[in-house]
Structure formats: C-alpha cells, structure tokens
Amino acid sequence: MDTIPRNDFILRHRYDAFCKAVLRNEAKDYLREMGQQRDREKSLDALTQQELDKLSTVDYYPSDSYVFSSHGYDLLIDNELVAEAFASLPQQEQSILILHCVLDLADGEIGSFMGMSRSAVQRHRTSTLKQLRLKLMALMPEGGKRG
8 A cells, every 4th residue: 555655745735735825815816906996997877977978979970961062062960950940041141151160261251252242241141140040049949948
C-alpha cells in the first residue's frame, strides 16, 4: 500500500489553503467593484425627462420634411402646420422668406435678386411674417396661448 509522504501532504494542504484564499479575495474584490459600480450608475426609471433626452436621438429623414424652393435654394420645414401655412403664401412672399431664412440675405440683396427695392422687400417680409404668425397662433391650442 502506497502512503503519501508527509511533505507531499503538507504541500497539498498549503496549495489548497492558498487557492481558497485567492478565491475568497477575488470574490471580495468582485463584490466591492459591483457595489462601486451600483453607486455610480443610475436606474433609467430614476432619470428625469431632460436627462433621458440627452441620451436619446431622433432619426431625421429628408422625406419627412416639406421642401420649398426659390432661386435654386431649398427651405426644409418639418412641421406640417407650418408647412401648410407657408404653402398658403403667395410665391413672391415665399421667395423673400426663403432667401432671408436660408441664405440669411439682407433686404437689399433680396431686392436685387427679385428686382424690388429694399423697402418693398422689408415691407413684404415683415407683413408676411406677421401673417404666418397669426395663422399659426390660430392653429395652436387655446387660440395661440402658450402655456
């Protein structure tokens, strides 16, 4: 019958104790890391709408926009109500607003494009913006009151 030498038994016992200590310490490290991570993380349920908006994105597709063109430049409008109100404007007023909003041209520059005086462009632009504002306010809930 083979007997295990005393030295071999002691070495196995030491190795066994060492492995158990390593595993115990690894488990402690893991639990400590998980606790720290849990403290740093925030549940999605606990986030405010503003914080959720920072984390989210909205897909934008050009086909979702309404396109209005003037002198080779396009104005993209995403809102259907705004697009309908803009479409109801005469072509000349649309052109003035497109050149003003898209190219950021001054009234004199728009006038030279369209063969009008600067003051006529300014008059058309301001009256058209006022018309648009009134149309959109009428379409807003509660007659245009913001709340």
